[in-house]
Amino acid sequence: MKETNRILPTLLVTMAVIGFSNSLLAQQSSELRQSCALLTNTSLPNTSISSAEVIEANSFTSSGSNSTLITPAFCRVVGVTSPQVNFEVWLPLDNWNGKYNGVGNGGMAGVISYAAMAGALNRGYATASTDTGHDASGGLFDASWASGRPDLIEDFGHRGLHITTVNAKAITEAFYNSAPAYSYYTGCSKGGQMGLMEAQRYPDDFDGIVAGNPANDWTRFYAGAHLWYSLAMLDNNNEGWIPRSKLPAFGNAVNAACDALDGIEDGILQNPLACNFEPATIQCPAGVDNDSCLTPQQVSAVEKIWSGVNTSDGELVYPGIVPGGEAYPGSWDRWVTGGEPFTSLHWLGGEGFFRWFVFDDPEWDFTTFDFDADLTYALEKVGPAVDSNNPDLRALRDNDSKLIVYHGWSDPDISPVASINYFENVVELIGDDIRAPNYETALQSTQNFFRLFMVPGMGHCSGGPGPDRFDALSALENWVEYGIAPDSIRASKIQDGEITRSRPLCVYPEVATYSGVGSTDDAENFYCAAPRN
Secondary structure, eight states: OHHHHHHHHHHHHHHHHHHHHHHHHHHHHHHHHHHHGGGGGOOBTTEEEEEEEEEOTTOBOOTTOOOOBOOOOEEEEEEEETTTEEEEEEEESSOOOSEEEEEOOOTTOOSOOHHHHHHHHHTTOEEEEEOTTSOOTTOTTOOGGGTTOHHHHHIIIIIHHHHHHHHHHHHHHHHHTSOOSEEEEEEETHHHHHHHHHHHHOTTSOSEEEEESOOOSHHHHIIIIIIHHHHHHHHHHHTTOOOGGGHHHHHHHHHHHHGGGGSOOSSOOSOGGGOOOOGGGGBOOTTOOOTTSBOHHHHHHHHHHHHOEEOTTSOEEEOOOOSSOTTSTTSHIIIIIOSSTTOSHHHHHHHHIIIIIISOOTTOOGGGOOTTHHHHHHHHHTHHHHOOOOOOOHHHHHTTOEEEEEEETTOSSSOHHHHHHHHHHHHHHHHHHHTOSSHHHHHHHHHTTEEEEEETTOOSSSOSSSOOBOOHHHHHHHHHHHOOOOSEEEEEEEETTEEEEEEEEEBTTOEEEEOSSSOTTOGGGEEEEOOOO
16 A cells, blocks of 8 residues: 555656646647648749648548548648749648658659658648759650740749748748758659759758669660660560560569579569679570560660660760660560550650650650760750769768668669669769778768668669568668668568568679578678678
C-alpha cells in the first residue's frame, strides 16, 4: 500500500503533464487553422497567392483524379509566380517536423506532384511542388507549350523549381513563425535533373538533395537516347521495330548469357557492363521470323541502342542503355518498342523536344536529324537552360550540403552509364581542386559530400527485376543532421505486399557481394566491397 501511495502522485503528475501537452498541441493546431487563410496576404516577389485553405485528413482529391490521397490535415496554399509558374505549398497542421521537402516532376513536368507531396506530408514535412511553368494536359511528353517561349523553357529547365523553393520556405516560415531547420529535395528522372540543377546553380536552396535516375545531360540525352533509339527502331520502313511478343525471348537470352557472372542466378545483372551478350546469337535463320528470334534488322537495332551514336569525329553523343531487364513489364515494352511503331516513350520524348524546343517547326521530320550540325545548334539554343551537366559542385560542398544520386542499372529510359560519367567528372574536378595525388584521394574527397548508388535490376525510378524500394531521404537526413554518411542503403522488392528480396545498395564503385552463406534474397547475407575483376 505504501508503494502504491508513492507511485500515485507521480502518475497523476505525469497524466497532468500529458494532458497539458495535448491541450497545448490542440491550441496550436487551432491557431494554425485560423492562420492558414491569412497566408493569402503573404508578400512575395512577382507572386500572387490565390488561395489558402485547410484540407482535412484523407480528403484531398486532385482535379481529374478519382483517388483520394491519404494525408494528415494540412494548410493548402496555391500560388503563381510570373509569368506562369504555378505552385502549391502544403503545411501540416499537427506534428510538423520542423523541416521542408521540395519534390520534383517527371517527363516534361507540367503538373503538381501531389503524390510526392503527400508522401512528404506524411513524414511531417512542409512540402511544395511546381508545374515548372506550363500545363501538361497534352500528355507526358507534350512539348508544344515551348513554341516561341524561351522564357518558359528557362522556367522548365531551372527557374521554376528555384523560385518555388524560395517562396515555399518563406511561406513555411510565415505560417509557423519559424524557418525550416533543414531543407531537402527529392526527385527522379526529370526530377533528378531538377535536383542536379539545384546542386549546380542554386546550392543555397537545400541542405541535402536526392536525385534519382537523373536526365542531367538533357539535350544530349534527347538526341543520343530518345531520338537515336527511335531511329534505330523505325529506320527503313520500321524494319528494326521489335514487337513486344519478342521481348521475353530476348530478355531470357540476355539472362542466360550474363545473369551468373556475379556468381548468383537471380534474374539480376549486378554489372551489365560486363555482359558481352551478342544479339546476333538469337538472329532468326534466313526466311524465318517468329517470337523466339530477332531478324537481322532487329539485331542491328539492339546493337545501335546498346552502343549509342557518335558524331562524325567519333565523339559519343550519349551512352546507350545496357543489357538487363528487357522483358520486365514497363521496360522495353513501354520505352523502346511501344505497342506499335511511333508509340514508344523514346519516340514521343525525342520527337516532341526537337520539334518544339529546338526547331519550333510543326512540320519537322525526325528522320532528318544531323548528329553534327543539329546537335550543335540544339546545345547552343536550349542547352544552357536545360542541361544540368556542370561537374563543378564546389559551392555545394562548401555549404556543407550533401548530394545522393541513385540510378537503376536496368533503366530503359536514361542510361545508367550517364550517372557514372557525371560522378567521375565531379571526382576529376574535385581532384584538380584539391590537387589530389591520386584517384582514391579525389574519390574520398568527393564522397564527403556526393555519393552515387547504382541499383542492380531497377528500372526507371522503380520497377525492374531487382529490389526497387528504398529510403534515400532518411539516409540523407542522417548524413546532413548527424554526420552519418550512408555506406549502404537497404533496398527491397515488394510483391503483393510482401518483401520477396532485399539487397544493400552500395556506394559506387563498391557493389553488393554475397557472403556465400544464407539466402541470396536477404540483404544480411551481402556486404559492400570493390567489384571483382
